[in-house]
Amino acid sequence: MTEHSPPAGRSEGARGSSGVPLGAWLAQLPDEQLIRLLELRPDLTQPPPGTIAALAARATSRQSVKAATDELDFLRLAVLDALLVLHADTTAVPVAKLIELIGTRVPAEATHAAVDDLRARALVWGDDPIRVTAEAASGLPWYPGQAVVETVDTDPADLVARLQEVDGPQRELLDRLLEGSPVGRTRDAAPGTPPDRPVQRLLAAGLLRQVDTDTVILPRLVGQALRGEVAGPIELVEPDPTVSSAKAADVDAVAAGAAIDLLRETDLLLETLSANPVPELRSGGLGIRDVKRLTKSTGIDDARLGLILEVAAAAGLIAAGMPDPDPGDGSGPYWAPTVAADRFIESPAAARWHLLASTWLDLPGRPGLIGHRGPDGKPYAALSDSLYSTAAPLDRALLLDVLADLPPGSGVDAASASRAMIWRRPRWLVRLQPEPVGGLLTEAHAVGLLGRGALATPARRILAGDPVEDVVAAMSKVLPAPIDHFLLQADLTVIVPGPLERELAERLAAVATVESAGAAMVYRISEATIRRALDTGKTASELHSFFERHSRTPVPQGLTYLIDDVARRHGQLRVGMASSFVRCEDAALLAQAVVAPATEPLEMRLLAPTVAVSQAPIGDVLTALRTAGFAPAAEDASGTIVDLRSRGARVPALGRRRVFRPAPTPTPQTLSAIVAVLRRVAAAPTGNMRLDPGVAITQLQEAAKRQASVVIGYVDPAGVATQRVVAPVNVRGGQLTAYDPASGRVREFAIHRVTSVVSADAD
Structure with missing residues (x-):
């Protein structure tokens, strides 16, 4: 058996054996419809076409048709499929014949609406009968006829x-x-x-x-x-992906709980990287062993940690660079928090959530690939460019758009969401299979956009394009109010039944360590944590008062004794700067500290029975004395206890990471100007608008003076005529210097090659 290739698209795409040519049809359209065409197909504006004929030729090119069909749903692609079966690429076909072929698979009104949409995109033209561009076959993800001719009752x-x-x-x-x-x-x-x-x-x-x-x-x-893909799409009517239903309030509550967990784990990651920056691989990203160590130290599982790392990096909270203070081992760069992390930590919870959630929506990468092996057999590394994907933000937006069209509380699963997404974007079928869509759902739940498979109210606000302050206010309403208390237990654990007020959380963290995280966090108080609090300048009476004021349960007697015992021994030795000095009211205790084996490297010597000095830094002296079993405290020149704990490493500047920059969308003013030029070119007797160079110079100088953008007709050295939207800077020596938004740089244009100048603000 020999294979048979599909027929190649005809170069006569703008004209066939019968019917009105596309160029003539476009010329008859009102300006608002031409502007709408350029809005739907922005690739036609880069660079702006010089004539209607050039616009028609570009609209029927294979590359442009593929771009135009990329955003079409199954119904619209099926209509193109049916028109190709009816040979509408060579002969005008009555709409009634199209409806007859499609039959009762979809109401006739829906077919008419699909034709109108395709007509607005210039993939179909004519009123009735209609034509279809010959290159439409290249935009179908199947062979022509496979959507409307084949039976659809196959299980x-x-x-x-x-x-x-x-x-x-x-x-x-x-x-x-x-x-x-x-x-x-x-x-x-x-x-x-x-x-x-x-x-x-x-x-x-x-x-x-x-x-x-x-x-x-x-x-x-x-x-x-x-190919092992899910079947479909099959039906011409969009499927309903709903598999569950819940109250909107319940959905919001679940999403809020996920948001709290996300913020807590992000804080934990920042704290961990602050204390121990992680070296970056030569190829970029983090090594598998480093990720495993982070997983162990933070208690966050691998998949979730990868997601938080990627979102934190994209949000500018962590970056690769040389941190301050420098780790000092001569290697680098390191992944560490940026200076922006400090502002993030101090922000309200709802605002912090908005930053992370909106960052995930635009994240140009796929965190779910971390740890999996790529085509080369190598595992994808966290924070590496190998995860980069310009399609990832599009897939997330499509998933949430599907959910946004459902009633509040309607939930989906991976299989139903996959079917609905593939129906809306059949050309994306390969990457919208249930497994990757399930990963997107998991991530959306993790960042607090979904709850029980349904879209949460704050997420709907984001998708609707509401102002940031409104989205933050919506999340503030669903987040549980911060509490001002905790529950002390006899075993010296602290139960926190909800999110604490920011200041209270910081004070508790200074005197206790997290033992387990979750909806109700558990802290552990120990001798070490109490000593740590005393090191920061807290007194025993302040700690007693803190626990009595904020505990809803009686303060255990064991905790009271522990605080008093640690405080009695704490600070008997005082370390200051000589290089360092150690003083103690108890001469015997100081003498014992000087001769302790652990302090021998400090080379301390007694200046007086109660004062000793050392050439070692104060931090080394404190560490050595604590290793020897003492409880020293640092003091300043006035004798006041000071907190010498490290403030953590910070990267002063963001690292260089690939970011996703979607193609710029032309403004309405630019589109209006392009259409105005097309009309003027068409109306010119000679078919062009070549200006006298003196007139061109005057108009361009005036535009530069007003700092206004213009659309210029320009013929390049190869004789190709185009239109370009530029912002003139100056005109000198027969050259126009202007900023070209299409290339993102300042360019020079020869004045004698400028054929027209029209204001970009032209109606």
């Missing part, structure tokens, strides 16, 4: 079962059609062929479709089953 499970029964020759034939064109020519398709031939057996099993006596085609659903 995907039954299809998979039938495929498992094929023998070697049949499978070889199917694989050949799968890898190349789905259409093949064979004499075995003719009537009278023995039924035991592979082609006949596949036709009988419904795994091939006969086109004519010499041609067969691999059905679309069979090809998808062979």
Whole structure:
């Protein structure tokens, strides 16, 4: 059997054997419809077309048609498919004939609406009858006819079962059609062929479709089953992905709980990297062992940690660079918090959530790939460029758009969301399979945008484009109010039944360590944590007062004794700067400290019975004395206890990470100016608007003076005429110096090649 390639698109895309040419049809459109066309297909504006004919030619080019069909749903692609079956690429076809072919699979009103949308995109033109661009076949993710001609009552499970029964020759034939064109020519398709031939057996099993006596085609659903993809889309009516229903308040509560966990774990990550910056790999990102160490020290599982790392980096909270203070081992750069992390930590919870959630929406990468192996067999590293994907933000936006169109509280799962997303974007089918969509749902839950598979109210505000302050206010309403108390237990644990007020959380963290995290956090108080609080200048009476004021349960007697015991021993030795000095009212205790083995490297010597000095830094002296079993305290020149704890490492400047920059969208003023120039060019007797150079200089100088953008017609040295939106800077020596937004830089244009100058603000 020989494969048969689909017919190539005709170069006459703007004109066929009958009907109005596309260029003539575009010229008859009102300005607002031309502007709408350029809005729907912004690639047609880069660079601006010089004439209507040039616009028509570009609109029918294969590259532009593919870009235009990328955002079409299954119904609109099926209408294109039907028009190609009816040969509307060469002959105008009545709309009634199109509706007859589609039949009752979708209401006629929906077909008319789809045709109107395709007409607005210039993929279809004419009122009735209509034409379709010849390159429409290149924009279909299937062979023409596979959406409207093939039957749609095939059970995907039954299809998979039938495929498992094929023998070697049949499978070889199917694989050949799968890898190349789905259409093949064979004499075995003719009537009278023995039924035991592979082609006949596949036709009988419904795994091939006969086109004519010499041609067969691999059905679309069979090809998808062979590739291991989910079946579909099948129906021309959009599927409802709802699989569960919950109260909107319950959804918001679950999402708020996820937001609290996200903020807590982000704080924990920042604190960990602040204390111990992680070296960056030479190839970029973090090594597997470093991620494992972070997982162990933070208690965050691998997948969730990868997500938080990526979001924190994209939000500018962590970056690779040389931290201050320098780790001092001569290597680098390191991943550490940036100076922006301090502002983030001090911000209100709802504002911090908004930053992380909106960052995830635009994240140009796929955190779910971390740890998995790529095509080269190497695992994807966290924070590396190997995770970069310009399609990732588009997939997230599509998922949330699907959810936003559902009633509040309507939840989805991976399978139903995948089906709905593929229906809306059939050309994205490969990356919208249930497994990757399930990963997107998991991430959306983790960042607090979803709850129970449904979109939360604050997320709806983000998608609606509400101002930041309104989104933050919406999240503030669903977040539980911070509490001002905790519960002390007899075993010296502290139960925190909700999010603490910021100041209270910081004070508790200074005297206790987190033992377990979750909806109700558990802290542990120990001798070390009390000593740590005393090191910061707190007194025993302040600690007693703190626990009595904020504990809803009685303060355990054991805690009272522990605080008093540690405080009695704390600070008997005082370390100051001489290089360092140690003083103590108890001469025997100081003498014991001087001769302790752990302090021998300090080379301390007594100046007086109660004062000793050392050339070692004060930090080293404190560490050595604590190692020897003492409880020293640092003091300043006035004798006041000071907190010498490290404030943590910070990277002063953001590292260089790849960011996703979508193509710029032309402004309404620019689109209006482009259409105005097209009209003037068409109205000119000679078909162009070549200016006298003196007039061009005057107009460009005036635009530079007003700092106004203009649309210039320009003929390059190769003789190609284009239009360019530029912002003139100055005109000197026959050269225009102007900023070109399309290239993002300042360029020079020869005045004698400028054929027209029109204000970019022209109506």
